[in-house]
Amino acid sequence: MADHHTVGRQFVDYYYQAFDANRAGLAPLYRDMSMLTFEGQPTTGGKDIVEKLTSLPFRQVRHVVSTCDAQPGSPNGSILVTVTGQLLIDEETQPQFFTQTFHLYPENGSFFVYNDVFRLVLGM
Amino acid sequence: MADHHTVGRQFVDYYYQAFDANRAGLAPLYRDMSMLTFEGQPTTGGKDIVEKLTSLPFRQVRHVVSTCDAQPGSPNGSILVTVTGQLLIDEETQPQFFTQTFHLYPENGSFFVYNDVFRLVLGM
Numbered sequence: 001m002a003d004h005h006t007v008g009r010q011f012v013d014y015y016y017q018a019f020d021a022n023r024a025g026l027a028p029l030y031r032d033m034s035m036l037t038f039e040g041q042p043t044t045g046g047k048d049i050v051e052k053l054t055s056l057p058f059r060q061v062r063h064v065v066s067t068c069d070a071q072p073g074s075p076n077g078s079i080l081v082t083v084t085g086q087l088l089i090d091e092e093t094q095p096q097f098f099t100q101t102f103h104l105y106p107e108n109g110s111f112f113v114y115n116d117v118f119r120l121v122l123g124m
Numbered sequence: 125m126a127d128h129h130t131v132g133r134q135f136v137d138y139y140y141q142a143f144d145a146n147r148a149g150l151a152p153l154y155r156d157m158s159m160l161t162f163e164g165q166p167t168t169g170g171k172d173i174v175e176k177l178t179s180l181p182f183r184q185v186r187h188v189v190s191t192c193d194a195q196p197g198s199p200n201g202s203i204l205v206t207v208t209g210q211l212l213i214d215e216e217t218q219p220q221f222f223t224q225t226f227h228l229y230p231e232n233g234s235f236f237v238y239n240d241v242f243r244l245v246l247g248m
Binding site: 035037040042066067069071072073074078080082084097099101103114115117119121122 | 159161164166190191193195196197198202204206208221223225227238239241243245246
């Protein structure tokens with residue numbers, strides 16, 4: 001199996017490509033026990049998480065990854081991935097900075113999202 | 125045992141208070157299997173991690189937490205905590221924005237840091 005850096009980066013590239021093209025397509029990445037905290041709001045379970053993501057009030061979005069760090073998240077093969085980057089939303093020209101943390105659990109040679117925490121980084 | 129939000133917030137408050145007062149005092153929070161990725165640089169083991177933290181090139185630092193999110197990190201009682209905030213370093217008046225993710229493992233009724241990922245959020 002690939003090392004955690006490779007898995008983390010491949011996952012992140014895939015995730016944002018899917019998010020930016022068709023958020024409903026993220027459903028296979030979550031399970032019933034998956035957790036999302038989006039700007040402090042908690043949601044549990046793949047169905048509700050994807051409903052939350054698809055209901056976000058923008059039409060077009062583009063994620064640009066600045067940094068992507070990965071570590072083994074446990075001895076059982078899980079991988080912790082943290083991202084910082086920029087969000088370009090609809091016609092806005094000013095990017096917003098964000099950070100997102102994923103905890104990926106192994107399953108049948110692949111991974112699903114167990115933890116997902118998203119925050120805009122504000123203040124400047 | 126307290127819920128994950130309470131544990132996460134208490135840990136974060138304690139961690140930055142200790143960091144800002146005396147970085148060497150963080151040693152009891154790490155173990156041999158602990159991992160730190162600081163600005164992309166990986167370090168493993170409590171001894172090397174604290175050496176890394178105490179060697180950072182500033183004398184005075186103050187962390188101001190803006191957001192703190194926590195989720196159960198696994199069925200075994202671990203807790204995932206993600207922070208965004210501002211760093212005030214030495215005599216600089218302009219804060220730097222940072223994000224940090226901790227994965228806390230339970231041990232004898234308390235917790236230690238298994239994963240630790242720190243990043244400055246740059247760009248503006």
